[in-house]
Amino acid sequence: MAKKAKFTEQAVELAHLINVQQNPDRNHENQEIRQDLLASRLRSGDRAAASELVDLYYRQIYLYMRRLGHNHHVSEDLTQESFLRAWYHIGQLQNGRALKGWLYRIAGNASRFYWRRHKGKKAISIEGFDVPVSSTADSDKAGDNEQLERLENAIARLPMKMRQAVVLHYLQNLTIVEAAEAAGVRKGTFKSRLSRALKVLREDII
């Protein structure tokens, strides 16, 4: 019986490997189905699913907070807060396939509430990123580094909504649909917000 189960397990793993190699274009669809199922498990109160959600997204959410301008400590706190809110409000998620965008939306709201609570503080963190030495060396080519630094500063100067749009789409690599969900606006509104932000950036770093 154990031998049979092991054989089945091997066959399934093999099928999985073939699947990944032969159907890379199905990855997005697979991801959506996985999100839907994960959302179902969360709605049913499954703690293991809550743990999986953390493993999948804690890095992304932390970096999202950092890129929105929070320092290390605040970013960690807001990451924790975002997950707590997600677990509590999972029942309100209508479409499980939009889990990622929805989680980003919660994180965005947590960030917004933080700025509101700390109005007097400087809006942007002066704490830089701890970029690994090798990657700084790689990007240290023909003035690109300087332009990147100017772009980084220009993004930090953008109004919050525009900055959020640039961060979601270009830095967090969310699709337009996911990013619009994360920003809590329609796709068209997000696109126009993003194009306005790009216009400002182009003018700012001439």
Add this chain to the structure above:
Amino acid sequence: MEEEKLEKLLKELPGRMAEPVRPGLAGDVKRRIPQQLRVHRSRMDTISIMIDLRISRLAAAAVIIITTIFCANFFGLRGSTGGDIVEAIEYSLAGENVGRSEILTNMAVMYEGLLKEGKDVVYYGDSIDPEDKFAVLMHWKLPNDRYRVIFNDLRIMTVSPDVLIMLQAQMHQDRMQK
């Protein structure tokens, strides 16, 4: 600045605006997962409405029990305080197996959706052993003659017809042995 140049710089920026995340952060977040993950549901069932009305759980339970007993008496069901009613109340408030049943409900909805899309779909529902993580919960045929399979542990993969036949044979054998 040219549009293409800006796009190029924006694509390089994620690597620059990144840093290693403290390894203990995931553990810190996980430690805050409540022991009993109680979900605030926004559905229109009785308990959710009570929660939305900000009535305490105890008061909500009392209202449900009194209403159930009142209805049972009104419609003349036997033993209004007897076993049947208590069982019904226990069933309505029970938390056990909710996870599994909700997953099956969601899968059933997904099954209906795939059927409407005209997919050649088979759903095994609660006929399979909940303990067997390799049992096939649902599968449907893809245009390339392969099959998308969702397993009991909710893993999803695309398999060839041969592998699907093997999985089905395994399920059938297991069922016969039991």
